[in-house]
Each structure stands twice: as structure tokens, then as C-alpha cells.
Amino acid sequence: MARWSYPHPRPSEITPHAAWMNRRHFMAAASLAAVAAPFSHTGPAMAAALRTQPGPFQATDRPTSLEDITHYNNFYEFGMGKADPSAYGAGFQPRPWTLSVEGLVAHPRIWDIDQLMATMTLEERLYRMRCVEAWSMVIPWDGFALATLLKQAEPLGSARYVAFESVVRPQQMPGQRAVLDTLPWPYVEGLRLDEAMHPLTFLAVGLYGQTLPNQNGAPVRLVVPWKYGFKGIKSITRIRLVEQMPPTTWNRMDPTEYGFFANVNPDVDHPRWSQATERVIGASGFFGGGRKKTLMFNGYGEQVAGLYGQMNLRAQF
Numbered sequence: 579m580a581r582w583s584y585p586h587p588r589p590s591e592i593t594p595h596a597a598w599m600n601r602r603h604f605m606a607a608a609s610l611a612a613v614a615a616p617f618s619h620t621g622p623a624m625a626a627a628l629r630t631q632p633g634p635f636q637a638t639d640r641p642t643s644l645e646d647i648t649h650y651n652n653f654y655e656f657g658m659g660k661a662d663p664s665a666y667g668a669g670f671q672p673r674p675w676t677l678s679v680e681g682l683v684a685h686p687r688i689w690d691i692d693q694l695m696a697t698m699t700l701e702e703r704l705y706r707m708r709c710v711e712a713w714s715m716v717i718p719w720d721g722f723a724l725a726t727l728l729k730q731a732e733p734l735g736s737a738r739y740v741a742f743e744s745v746v747r748p749q750q751m752p753g754q755r756a757v758l759d760t761l762p763w764p765y766v767e768g769l770r771l772d773e774a775m776h777p778l779t780f781l782a783v784g785l786y787g788q789t790l791p792n793q794n795g796a797p798v799r800l801v802v803p804w805k806y807g808f809k810g811i812k813s814i815t816r817i818r819l820v821e822q823m824p825p826t827t828w829n830r831m832d833p834t835e836y837g838f839f840a841n842v843n844p845d846v847d848h849p850r851w852s853q854a855t856e857r858v859i860g861a862s863g864f865f866g867g868g869r870k871k872t873l874m875f876n877g878y879g880e881q882v883a884g885l886y887g888q889m890n891l892r893a894q895f
């Protein structure tokens with residue numbers, strides 16, 4: 579069994595938020611662990627239990643079910659439909675995997691993902707996720723702060739932005755060999771260095787205590803909970819510290835609709851729809867319609883508003 583693969587946690591190790599999970603959530607996670615086979619680099623990806631500890635910034639919202647989190651996805655490398663990533667992601671092989679940290683750093687390094695996971699103390703963070711399409715989920719991620727990884731690399735004084743790149747594997751990703759071009763590959767994203775170093779900014783390697791399912795961005799994806807979901811780039815192979823603001827996929831597709839910053843903002847509508855409210859995935863459709871008001875910075879303003887000082891958030895959206 580590979581080093582990152584641990585037996586299912588003993589009851590004493592179950593994190594406090596496990597107690598919030600209703601029995602159905604918990605059973606789903608437990609049964610996944612039960613079928614997880616010892617990891618094999620040649621076989622299909624299997625969920626493996628992770629040893630994590632509760633981290634800071636736990637939302638008090640009710641977690642979305644594992645079923646919804648893994649069957650309602652945006653991952654255009656596997657197709658444009660919400661059900662495509664779970665249907666067509668099964669053949670993707672997230673191991674072996676390397677993640678490079680390069681560019682304007684004192685110590686560039688190519689990490690093996692399993693070595694990286696063994697090096698890091700994995701923590702759990704229950705974060706709200708707000709997609710730019712006006713739906714939302716609450717996801718218990720497992721992983722570590724991006725800052726921990728970046729500090730090890732020691733960004734040089736000239737580094738001002740962080741550029742991220744997803745994998746290109748047309749043979750395993752049907753959306754990358756679609757006849758009609760959907761997005762230019764690789765999917766790329768970026769953050770300002772201070773955003774990347776913020777303690778909320780997270781690299782997820784698991785969810786619900788299990789290794790990350792393919793459809794959610796195995797084996798490692800970015801999570802920036804105060805920004806729209808598209809900033810959370812999946813299946814990352816390269817992290818590069820740079821001087822200039824890097825290009826980002828959705829901004830390239832349509833800069834009038836998708837900004838570089840993409841901070842959740844109920845006061846700045848998408849040109850084609852309102853951002854004032856959101857559809858809560860898995861919530862009942864009666865009366866409230868399963869909708870709630872969208873919060874500035876997705877409710878993380880207390881932690882992150884200071885990053886933007888006097889910036890005009892309407893102009894730099």
C-alpha cells in the first residue's frame with residue numbers, strides 16, 4: 579500500500595465535522611473506503627482514505643452530499659455537461675503524477691504527488707463554493723494551504739503572480755479531443771501572489787476524507803473559496819511564479835464576462851444573469867426554491883477584503 583494510503587480512521591480520529599454529516603453522507607464515505615483497493619499505478623483510480631485533521635475556516639453550512647459533489651461537475655476536459663466528468667472521467671489515471679513548482683523561486687522542484695502528500699500535514703476545510711453560473715455547494719476538502727508549498731519554494735522578490743496549469747491528456751480526456759473546440763488547452767489560472775499566500779487558499783488532494791475523485795480534479799486542485807469556482811483549477815501539473823499577470827482560461831474566452839480576479843460579488847452581475855442569489859445544490863425546491871442570497875466574497879470578506887484595499891471591484895471584477 580502506498581504511503582499516502584491509510585486505513586479508515588478510528589472513531590477517535592474522526593474530525594468534528596464528521597459529526598455534522600448525516601448518516602447517509604457518512605455511510606457513503608464509509609462504503610467508498612470499504613471498496614478502496616490497495617493503490618496500483620496501473621489500475622483505475624480508487625478512492626483511498628486520508629488521515630486529516632480539522633483545519634481553520636470551517637463553514638457552519640450543511641455539507642453538500644458526496645453524491646452531488648461527485649455527479650454535478652464542471653470539468654470541460656471531460657465534456658461540457660454536468661454529468662460528463664463523472665461519466666467520462668473514469669479512465670483518467672491520476673497516478674503517477676508530478677507537480678512542478680517553478681519560475682521565480684529560489685528552490686524550484688518537481689514533486690511526486692504521493693511524496694508531497696506524505697510531506698504535508700493534511701487538514702480538512704469545509705468551504706462554500708460558488709460557481710459563476712449562480713449555483714453553490716459546501717464541500718469538505720482535504721489538503722493543505724498553498725502558502726505552505728510556496729514558502730518551501732521561496733518566491734523571489736520579483737515574483738508577483740502565480741500561474742497554474744492543468745494536465746493535457748487527450749487520450750484520457752475526451753473533452754480535449756472534441757471536434758468542436760470548447761476551451762483552449764491546457765486550462766490555465768492565476769492568482770496575485772498575496773492571494774496565493776492567503777491562509778484560505780488551498781490545494782485539495784481529497785474530499786470527504788478520501789483521495790480526490792477524478793471528476794473533482796484528481797490528484798490535486800486549487801480551492802479559492804471567496805472567488806468563483808472557475809478559479810479552482812483542476813488536475814494541476816505546473817505552478818509557476820511570474821512577474822506579469824498570467825492569462826486565465828475564462829478571461830481569454832470572454833474578458834467582458836469573466837475577470838482575472840473573479841471575486842464573488844452579488845453587486846456585479848454577469849452580463850447574462852444576476853449574481854445576487856444562488857441555487858443551493860441539494861437544497862429543497864419548495865418555497866425558497868433552494869436559493870439563498872449570495873454574499874460578498876462568498877462570505878469570506880472578514881478574512882480577505884483587506885487584500886483589495888481601495889480597488890474598484892466593479893472595474894476589476
Ligand SMILES: Nc1nc2c(c(=O)[nH]1)N[C@H]1C(S)=C(S)[C@@H](COP(=O)(O)O)O[C@H]1N2
Binds near residue numbers: 647651655710765794
Ligand atoms: N481544469 C479545469 N478546472 C476547472 C474547470 C474545468 O473545466 N477544467 N471548471 C471550473 C469550474 S467552472 C468550477 S465551478 C469548478 C467545479 O469544481 P467541482 O466540479 O469539483 O465542483 O472547477 C473549476 N476548475
Ligand SMILES: [Mo]
Binds near residue numbers: 652710711807
Ligand atoms: Mo464554475
